[in-house]
Amino acid sequence: MSKTVLITGASSGIGEATAKYFLEKGWNVAATMRSRRKAGDWTNQKGLICPSLDVTAPETIESAIRETLEHFGSIDVLVNNAGYALMGPLEGVTPQQLNHQFQTNFFGLVSTIQIVLPVLRQQGKGKIINVASIGGRLAFPLASSYHATKWAVDGLSESLRYELRRFNIQVKIIEPGGIKTNFINHGTDWATHPAYTDMVNQVKGFSERMNDSLPSPEGVAKAIYRAANDRSGKLRYSPHGEAYLLAHAILPDKLWRSLIANVMLGKTK
Numbered sequence: 001m002s003k004t005v006l007i008t009g010a011s012s013g014i015g016e017a018t019a020k021y022f023l024e025k026g027w028n029v030a031a032t033m034r035s036r037r038k039a040g041d042w043t044n045q046k047g048l049i050c051p052s053l054d055v056t057a058p059e060t061i062e063s064a065i066r067e068t069l070e071h072f073g074s075i076d077v078l079v080n081n082a083g084y085a086l087m088g089p090l091e092g093v094t095p096q097q098l099n100h101q102f103q104t105n106f107f108g109l110v111s112t113i114q115i116v117l118p119v120l121r122q123q124g125k126g127k128i129i130n131v132a133s134i135g136g137r138l139a140f141p142l143a144s145s146y147h148a149t150k151w152a153v154d155g156l157s158e159s160l161r162y163e164l165r166r167f168n169i170q171v172k173i174i175e176p177g178g179i180k181t182n183f184i185n186h187g188t189d190w191a192t193h194p195a196y197t198d199m200v201n202q203v204k205g206f207s208e209r210m211n212d213s214l215p216s217p218e219g220v221a222k223a224i225y226r227a228a229n230d231r232s233g234k235l236r237y238s239p240h241g242e243a244y245l246l247a248h249a250i251l252p253d254k255l256w257r258s259l260i261a262n263v264m265l266g267k268t269k
């Protein structure tokens with residue numbers, strides 16, 4: 001019998017690529033998205049449903065899980081992928097912006113886990129795969145709010161794996177490096193402040209230029225699939241992120257800091 005994966009934020013980028021990859025591998029896929037209107041032609045396939053799910057609206061999480069169970073009978077793997085980045089200087093971040101960033105990237109992920117857990121416990125098995133980021137282990141300029149959410153996801157995941165082991169439920173963290181998706185051009189909210197305008201422009205320009213040379217999301221989809229099938233206790237998978245994590249770990253902080261500042265901030269550092 002085919003296994004079932006439920007993915008949040010499958011309307012584009014990593015979520016969409018993951019849904020397609022699991023489908024290709026013969027899994028049942030609940031490719032959830034905020035708006036079903038965003039479901040592209042690729043969603044008209046056997047073995048795939050597209051329930052509406054907004055991670056900030058718990059009633060939609062409940063109904064998407066109900067729909068998935070009615071359709072496929074089980075949820076073997078939950079992929080918490082939905083997210084976006086709030087960028088810009090902390091001094092310019094409004095409480096509403098910060099609240100929405102945490103409601104989506106952190107509290108939305110927590111709600112989804114809490115709502116799916118009784119199902120996984122009853123099944124006696126399951127896997128929770130949280131898409132964090134290399135930005136949950138190291139930090140780049142003008143992204144303090146985003147990093148805070150991903151560090152929170154990372155810490156939550158590492159702790160959670162201990163309490164869920166007794167129920168045969170594994171927790172995995174996916175920490176991608178930079179990936180070419182809608183993330184940088186459309187998925188980013190920018191905070192502004194007049195004291196940092198030059199720096200914001202510099203980082204915006206750098207991100208937009210860099211976006212074209214980034215790898216496509218298929219490599220991340222494959223890593224998520226590997227994690228879904230990996231019975232070992234391995235916690236972290238870093239598709240396209242290993243080199244950054246290694247450099248961050250082995251370079252003296254002074255060297256790392258000046259490297260990042262030179263590359264990303266240029267003359268505004």
Ligand SMILES: NC(=O)c1ccc[n+]([C@@H]2O[C@H](COP(=O)([O-])OP(=O)(O)OC[C@H]3O[C@@H](n4cnc5c(N)ncnc54)[C@H](OP(=O)(O)O)[C@@H]3O)[C@@H](O)[C@H]2O)c1
Pocket residue numbers: 008009010011012013014015033034035038053054055056081082083084085104108131132133134135175176177178179180181182183184186187217
């Ligand atoms: N791209 C990168 O460089 C990179 C690197 C490391 C980690 N990540 C992480 O990877 C994940 C996916 O990002 P991506 O790169 O694939 O970007 P993306 O193409 O912008 O996809 C983000 C997805 O999240 C969805 N989403 C946003 N808010 C949501 C909400 N409240 N409820 C449900 N879905 C919501 C979006 O839905 P809509 O279409 O409705 O907006 C979209 O489907 C994110 O968690 C991101 O932090 C990305």
